[in-house]
Amino acid sequence: MENFNFNVSTDIRFGKDRLDELPSVLNQFGKNVLLVYGGGSIKRSGLYEKIKTLLKENGLKMFELGGVDPNPKIESVREGVMLCKYHKIDVILAVGGGSVIDCSKVISGAVFYEGDPWEMVLSRRYEGPTIPLVTILTLATTGTEMNRGAVISDLNAKQKLGIHGTNFLPKVSFLDPSLTFSVSKYQTLAGSADILSHLMEQYFNLTPGTEVQDSIAEGLMKTVIQCMPVALHEPTHYDARANLMWASTLALNGLVGSGRKGAWSCHAMEHELSAFYDITHGIGLAILTPRWLDYILNEQTLPKIERFARNVWQIQEPDSMKAAKMGIQALYDFFEENGVPMTLPEVGIPDDRDFAAMAQQAIDHSSLLTDAFEVLGVKDVVAIYQACLTKSKFI
C-alpha cells in the first residue's frame, strides 16, 4: 500500500424528507445563492418550486443558472462565473446529477481564476479559493458529490477533460434516494455502469497490498449488481435506490482509490467517445469495459481479473484463465441482459472513421501509455474501439 491522504469533510445528509435543513445549511455561507440545474426535470418534479419557496421564506436571495447539459460545457461555466461576479454570490447550490455539480465546481473556482475558465481546465489542477458549494443529488452516478474532481467539455475543441481542485469538495451534500425515483431506465443503467466503472478503474491496478480497498470495491460492485436490476424493475424501490446512491458516492470518494496509483483506462478511452459524439458517459463505459478486460487479459493481469470473477461474480470454474473469461462474460451479460446497448453503432458511432484521432487524444490526455493496469498505445486503443463495433463473446 502506498502512502495517502484521506480528508473528505463533506457533510452528507442522507435520506428522505430533509429539505427543511437546506436554509440553515446555506445560511452559514451567506444570503446570495446561485441555483445551478440542468434540463428542467427539477421543475417538472416540483423540486425547483420547493427550493425557491424555502429560500424565499428564509430570507435567501436566489439567482439561477439552468440548462446545464450532460457532459457539461465550458460555456455554462463562463455564464456561471459572470452570474457569480455580478450578483456577489455567497454559495452555489447545485441541484442535479454529476454534470450540474461538476459545472458548479468549476464555476466556484473559475470566479477567482484570472484567465478564461477553459485555461484553468487545461491546467488540470486548481489550488485556489472557491465559492462554497452545496449539492442536492438527483442521480446516482459520478460520486462528484463527495470528491474534488470535475469533468468539463469543450465541444468545439472536441475535448472532455478532468480537473481536480483542493477546494472543489462540496461543503454539504443532500443525498435523497427518493429524488432518483423518476430517473429513467436508461439513465439508471448509465449511472450504474458509471459506478461499476469507477470501482473497476481503481480495482484493476498493480499496487500490491490494498486488501481493504479491494474488498470494499468488491462489496460495492456486488451492491450495484444486486440493486440495479431491482431499481430498473421497480423505480420507486427506496432501498435499491438508496444503496445505488450511497454506493455511487463511496465508489469515488477516495475509499477505493487511496493507497495506490495508476491511470484509469476505460475513462480515458470513453472521454473521447463523448468528446467526439456526445454519447452518454456511463453507456460508453459499459460498452468499453468488457472489451478492454478481454484485450488486456494476460499472465500479468490474470490474477486480478480472476479474483474479480470469483469474488464479484461467484465464478467457481477451477481453471484461472477460463474463470477470468467467465467473469468478463458475466459483466457483459449483466449489462446486455439489463438493456444496455452494447455496441457503438447502437449509440450513434457508426464506424471506425474517428478511431485513430480519438485514440490519439485518449493517449495524449492520459497516462495510458505509462502507468495503466496494462499500458496501452494508440494501436491498442483503436483495437479496443474496433471490438466495440459488433457484439462480443468472450468464452
Added chain:
Amino acid sequence: MENFNFNVSTDIRFGKDRLDELPSVLNQFGKNVLLVYGGGSIKRSGLYEKIKTLLKENGLKMFELGGVDPNPKIESVREGVMLCKYHKIDVILAVGGGSVIDCSKVISGAVFYEGDPWEMVLSRRYEGPTIPLVTILTLATTGTEMNRGAVISDLNAKQKLGIHGTNFLPKVSFLDPSLTFSVSKYQTLAGSADILSHLMEQYFNLTPGTEVQDSIAEGLMKTVIQCMPVALHEPTHYDARANLMWASTLALNGLVGSGRKGAWSCHAMEHELSAFYDITHGIGLAILTPRWLDYILNEQTLPKIERFARNVWQIQEPDSMKAAKMGIQALYDFFEENGVPMTLPEVGIPDDRDFAAMAQQAIDHSSLLTDAFEVLGVKDVVAIYQACLTKSKFI
C-alpha cells in the same frame, strides 16, 4: 436504510515516514502542546524523543501527560484537565492506541465542562467545545482516531462507559503502519478481535436494506481474517499491518454503522468484564462473540448469521442452520488457532461469582433489553457469560 448524517472530516495522513508533517499540523492550532501517552513504549521505541526534538526545533512548547492505562481511567482525565488549564494548552497530541486517544478526547472536552469529568462521562454525550486533537496511532484497534466516541473507566465505581462528543473527532490523525511493527502478538490478537467485533456489532442488525454497509463490513472482516495471521507470523510485514490499521479505522468511522440503529451486544457485555476484572477488551470480545451468536441463533437471526457464514467464511454447506453454526465455529476456531485464550478462567475470571452483578450492569448501561439484534435480559447475559467458562463446540 434509515436516514443518517456522515460527516467525518479527520485529515488522515496514512503511511510511513510522515512525522516531518507534524510541526506544521500542530502549529495551525497554537504553540502549547499537551503530549498524552501510555506506558512508555513510545520512549523505548524512540518515537518520544523524535517528537520532542521535532517540536522543540519548530518552536512548539511540549507538556506531558504520560502513564495513561489501557481501559483509561477518569483520574488521568482529571490530571489532563489540570495540565490543560495550567499551561493554556492549544492542542492535544495523543500518541498511542485507543486508550490514549479516548482519554485525550475526554480531556479535550472536560476542560470546558463545569462539573467533574466523570459527571460528563455519565451524561454519555458532550456537545460543547473542545481543544483540537491530533493523534499518532500506534495500535490498530478501536477506530477512535477517526470518530467521535471515547470509553472511560472508573474502577472505584466498577464502571466503564462510552461517551460521544460532536467535537471529539480528531482534526488530524497520523496512521503509520510501521509504528505497529512492535505490537506484541497478544495485543495484535486483541486489536484484531476488537476490529472484527466492531464490524460484527454493526453487521448483526435488523435494519433492512443496508447492502452497502453490509458488503463493506464483510470486506473489512475478510481483510482482518487474511491479514491478522500474516502480522502475527511476520510482525514487520508492512502491508499486513497497513491493512489492519486502515481496516480498524474504517470499521468504526460511520461507514458500516450509518443508516441503521440498534444496540451493540458484545461490547455491552464485555465492558462489564473489563470494569470488574480489568481484562483486555479485545480478548473479552473474542471470547464472548461466538457464544453470543450461538445463544441468539434462531429463526429471526438465522438469515444474517447464515450470510456471515457464507460471505465471510465461504461456508458452502447447503442447509441454512448448519451453515450458520459452521460460521460461528469458524470464527471461534480462527481466534483459538491464532492463540486467543478462549475461556474466561484463562484471562483471570475464575468463576461465576460476579456474573449476576455484571449482567445487571450490562443491561443498565445499554439498550440490550430493547433494541439489540436479539434482545437480552439479565438471565440471557448470565447464560452467555456461563458459556464462556469452558471451551465450546458449536457443531
